[in-house]
Amino acid sequence: MTQMKKRSNRIDATDRLIITATQHGLPLLARPYDEIARQTGLSAQLVKQRMSAMLENGIIRRMGAVPNHYRLGYRANGMSVWDMEEARIDDIGGLVGGLYFVSHCYQRPRCLPLWPYNFFAMVHARSKREVEAKVARIAHLVGEASRSHTILYSSKILKKTGIRLKERREETCSD
Amino acid sequence: MKMSTGLSYRDLSQMDRSIINRLQGGLPVCDEPYEQIAASLGIGQCELIGRLSKLLEEGFLSRFGPIYNPERLGGAVTLAALEVPQERFDEVAELVNRHDEVAHNYARAHQLNMWFVIATEALAQIDEVIGKIEAQTGLKVLNFPKQKEYLIGLRFDL
Numbered sequence: 255m256t257q258m259k260k261r262s263n264r265i266d267a268t269d270r271l272i273i274t275a276t277q278h279g280l281p282l283l284a285r286p287y288d289e290i291a292r293q294t295g296l297s298a299q300l301v302k303q304r305m306s307a308m309l310e311n312g313i314i315r316r317m318g319a320v321p322n323h324y325r326l327g328y329r330a331n332g333m334s335v336w337d338m339e340e341a342r343i344d345d346i347g348g349l350v351g352g353l354y355f356v357s358h359c360y361q362r363p364r365c366l367p368l369w370p371y372n373f374f375a376m377v378h379a380r381s382k383r384e385v386e387a388k389v390a391r392i393a394h395l396v397g398e399a400s401r402s403h404t405i406l407y408s409s410k411i412l413k414k415t416g417i418r419l420k421e422r423r424e425e426t427c428s429d
Numbered sequence: 430m431k432m433s434t435g436l437s438y439r440d441l442s443q444m445d446r447s448i449i450n451r452l453q454g455g456l457p458v459c460d461e462p463y464e465q466i467a468a469s470l471g472i473g474q475c476e477l478i479g480r481l482s483k484l485l486e487e488g489f490l491s492r493f494g495p496i497y498n499p500e501r502l503g504g505a506v507t508l509a510a511l512e513v514p515q516e517r518f519d520e521v522a523e524l525v526n527r528h529d530e531v532a533h534n535y536a537r538a539h540q541l542n543m544w545f546v547i548a549t550e551a552l553a554q555i556d557e558v559i560g561k562i563e564a565q566t567g568l569k570v571l572n573f574p575k576q577k578e579y580l581i582g583l584r585f586d587l
Contacts, residue, residue, distance in 0.1 A: 265501075265502060265503075273497060273502065276494055276495050277494075277495075277497060278492070278494070279485075279492050279493050279494040280456070280493060280494030280495065282463075282478050282481055282482050282485075282493070283478070284461055284463060284464070284474055284478070285460055285461060286462065286463075287458070287460065288460075298460075302458050302459070302460075305458050305495065306458045308495070308497075309458065309495075312498055312501060313497065313498055313501040313502070314495040314496065314497055314498070315496045315497070315498050316455050316495075316496050317455050317456045317458065317494065317495050317496070318452050318453050318454060318455045318456050318493070318496075319448075319449060319452035319453050319481075319484075319490050319492075319493050320490060320491040320492045320493070320496065321449055321453065321489065321490055321491065322488055322489060322490060322491045325437075325438065325487075325488050325489050326438045326449070326489060327437065327438040327439070331535075333537065333544070343577075344577070347577065347579035348579060350579065351579030351580035352580065356580070358578075358580075359578070359579035359580050360508075360575040360576070360577065360578050360579065361575065361576040361577040361578075361579075362508065362573040362574065362575055362576060363573060363574070363576065365571050365573070368512075368540065368541070368571075369541070369571065374508075374573075404539075406537040406538065406539045406541075406544070407537060407538050408535040408536065408537050408544075409536045409537065409538055410535070410536040411533075411534075411535055411536075412522045412525075412526060412534035412535060412536055412543070412545075413522075413525075413526040413531060413532075413533060413534035413545070414532075414533050414534075
């Protein structure tokens, strides 16, 4: 029994086949799992079983759409960083992480003296003003648990790979 | 990397917006998952699949499907930062970006003005990549590995 549990938390060759077949996306067909089954040589039943298990144990974070926030008009991206009291960080992380406009929320090490911040919450909005309003909402939740905070705006994307954008025309132009 | 094509989110129909909002939440693992979502949106399955392909093609969606957790697949990810002298910024950006392990890199308005994500197949390789970047740029890389994560589940409100 424990061995089975252990196994379900690690990926095996079957999972690997499924991951390889789906890491670029789920087939846009009425019966997508049948298509994955066809590609991997596994049964659709097994594919569904394994993917459900990977969802349940967090190997798959979620199944769904990844919006391209720039394209959707969310061009202001502010990395809010906070100098947070260690003892409060988990409670506050739970609250801040639940805000719909926060895409990533992490505890990370400080790097003194230059970097006193140990809590990062990435905020996306349509304008800087909107980022500021959203960061103010975080500040309200955080209260006195944070000694100071700031927002680092991205001024330019220098590199972004690993997403599949079909912008062929521009790619050839920039080459 | 700049998107200069004419279409903007303002051109999205109400149905496309509903699809994007609805599909961030998740897709059930069942024989005909699109059917279920389509029914809840009041459209047919073919229309949903057609619109979804178009949203992907036009770049409004980066991808659609399972989002794997790289760390759970044995890989490692970290956030790193550099303080780059302004006059060397482009040169350093190129040196950093040349590494395949650098997945994202952003210029940010701060003394630490370059922030990038390093993703590798194994944890030990993170330090190797950092070592190489330091040797190539002559700059100190600050490493901010995550100690705890409090979600991943951005939902856009269109």
